[in-house]
Amino acid sequence: VCPTAALTEVNNTHKVWMDLNNPKKHVVVQVAPAVRVAIGELFGMEPGTISTGQIAAALRRMGFDGIFDTDFGADLTIMEEASELVHRIQHNGTLPMLTSCCPAWVKFFEHQFPDMLDIPSTCRSPQIMLGAIAKTYYAEKKKLDPKNISVVSIMPCLAKKAEAARTELSKDHNNNVDVVITTREFAQMLKEATIDFSTLGEEDFDSILGESTGASVIFGTTGGVIEAAVRTAYEWITGDELKDVEFTQLRGLEGIREATVKVGDLDLNIGIAHGLGNARKLLEDIRAGKSKYHAIEIMACPGGCIGGGGQPYHHGDMDIIRKRQEAIYQEDRNKTKRKSHENTQILKLYEEYLGKPYGDKAHSLLHTHYTAKDKI
């Protein structure tokens, strides 16, 4: 990770084993979309092998009490983020709105663009949203004390460890997410548990935080978050059914991309950047008043989370990234529901607990604020 070896990666696997061996703890786990198209590489499979069902099966054998999907958190993020985008467009709010689910990018703009803290979406990331719902709605349903729930995240990302520790994302000193491990650490744990991943059959995630749509899966690749948001915003703004959900003009691996999507009478201008050098160019344009976009998606890693720092090493090999990206889009096509606002468990969550998207309760649990930090 650090070429001079001055910094080493924090390994949290022992914390997960300790929680799993603590009878007082109710330990739930969530898995990010990018993990399922990469972990197979650590067990001799081809890049781009989809292992979603095997991951759920392996987690069940490890002894987790609830096996949840960060994709559920991603669908929830879209309910809030698409609401925020529509609100900003229809009420002369600050535009462009920037996506906010990449913590490395969030930290970057807090340090480098402290004069523009009103442009990112206030939405928390999918892992944090799922953690917040696990410790409130799920805890109430299961009659559990949230203090006894441990939420473990399996992420393609090193920055997600720091995100989970952000104090503005905790409540009463109780973090929404307790432990974050990477794809590589997860593979290490499977080997320690002598679980033969390559021979496992497919199993499902658990209700009530396990259902997901194709829109949430594509969070794993550059362009996917904004495509998912457009699928929902389109139907909310126009009131029409979106028949073709694949916005191919938003896809690809070029560092900066742009597209105009027709949403009723509105020409929705979208920018996409992956890699912080590319992000800086779009941000400098905003600062100079030259940006034409309504919404911009930014991801710090090459290709987005599929190329994250916690994934099996790819050494910059874009063929590997491309295969993982193709697998993400295949997983989306495999889903019967491909728009976040069609997720029945999400709709039930709003009906039973949150109220309306972008409402007061959703704000207190699912949104955040940003703080200007010194330049580094």
Ligand code: SF4
């Ligand atoms: Fe983490 Fe990279 Fe994904 Fe950002 S793009 S959330 S840093 S894996």
